[in-house]
Every structure is written in C-alpha cells, then in structure tokens.
Amino acid sequence: MRQTIPLTVLRSSANPSVCSPCGGKCCQTMPGCVFPSDLDSQLRPEVVADKVLALLESGRYALDWWEGNPFSDHACSGRAYFLRPAIRGSEGRWTDDSWGGTCTFHSAQGCALEEPQRPLECRALVPSPHGACYKPEGWEAGGRRLAAQAWWEYQETLQMFSELYWETVEVRNQYEGHL
Numbered sequence: 001m002r003q004t005i006p007l008t009v010l011r012s013s014a015n016p017s018v019c020s021p022c023g024g025k026c027c028q029t030m031p032g033c034v035f036p037s038d039l040d041s042q043l044r045p046e047v048v049a050d051k052v053l054a055l056l057e058s059g060r061y062a063l064d065w066w067e068g069n070p071f072s073d074h075a076c077s078g079r080a081y082f083l084r085p086a087i088r089g090s091e092g093r094w095t096d097d098s099w100g101g102t103c104t105f106h107s108a109q110g111c112a113l114e115e116p117q118r119p120l121e122c123r124a125l126v127p128s129p130h131g132a133c134y135k136p137e138g139w140e141a142g143g144r145r146l147a148a149q150a151w152w153e154y155q156e157t158l159q160m161f162s163e164l165y166w167e168t169v170e171v172r173n174q175y176e177g178h179l
C-alpha cells in the first residue's frame, strides 16, 4: 500500500522570520523523516535504492525504524525501516533507532540543506511565532509512522543495507582485533 500525503505539505512551510529567532528548536529535538518521494518523485525502486545507499555512505543519514507493522495498531514483532538525517555525534552509523538529539545538518545559521533537499517531514512543519508549530492535516499518525508506511515497499532494500552495514562492522572489528 503506497502512503499518500496531502499535496499541501509538498510546499515548504519554512518561515525565516519565525524560525531564525527560534534557532531551530525542532531540529535540536530530532531530525525530520525522509520519504521515498524526497529521493525520486516517480518512486522508482532502483533510483530510490541508489540514493539511499549514497546518503548512508555520506555518513549523514541513518536507517531508523518503527517497531512492528506501521499499518497496524496491534503490537507485533518486526521493524519497518525509514530514512532520516543522522543525530549529531552518531554520524557514520547506518542504523540508529535512538530518539532525541540535534540533527547533523543543524547549525547556528539554520539548516545546512537547501529547502528542496530537506526531508518531507521538515518541510511539512508549519512554524508558529508562539511556539505552537504544527503539522497540517494528514500527519496525525506522526512522522515516524507515516515514514515507515511510505517506505513499506522498500523494506527489503533497507533491510539489505542494514545487513550490509553490520557485516562491514563485523569485518572491521575482526580485522582490527587482529592488528
């Protein structure tokens, strides 16, 4: 099932006159989630996979996951991966399910990414001068869950990248252990 997000959120909600004085509190709480449509508007699996790999290899992005089935309200085992920017200090980890921290792209000058390159969840957030920033209609389930739903069709690929990372870590550990 392909997740549909209302088209209204595809426009950027950034408002420098509100966000500059704020200093990016949202970005210091948790990075926003990337959606497959951020990587390829046509959602071509091979294009999305290539871009995910390149982003993971950059060290600035990580695979996070939703515990269980993101389409079900019943607790169940398993995980549903999605992509997001790395949390500062955890760069280089391809998998990271920790919650809370400053986005690797945040700085005193704002987000290091140009607006079109920012994750959909970041672009969806509507700034409010009173600190009550919000996401528009359609985001009630939460960014992480919606992202996990949107990445549902790509789970095999994301799982493969996760395994690739851990195999690499294992090989590196073995190699360093013999030095």
Ligand code: SF4
Pocket: 018, 019, 020, 022, 023, 024, 025, 026, 027, 125, 126, 127, 128, 133
């Ligand atoms: S969206 Fe809200 S929390 Fe984020 S930088 Fe703008 S005003 Fe601050």
Ligand code: SF4
Pocket: 024, 026, 027, 030, 031, 032, 085, 103, 104, 105, 106, 107, 110, 111, 112, 113, 118, 119, 122
């Ligand atoms: S990508 Fe940019 S806008 Fe999104 S959380 Fe990171 S610093 Fe903030």
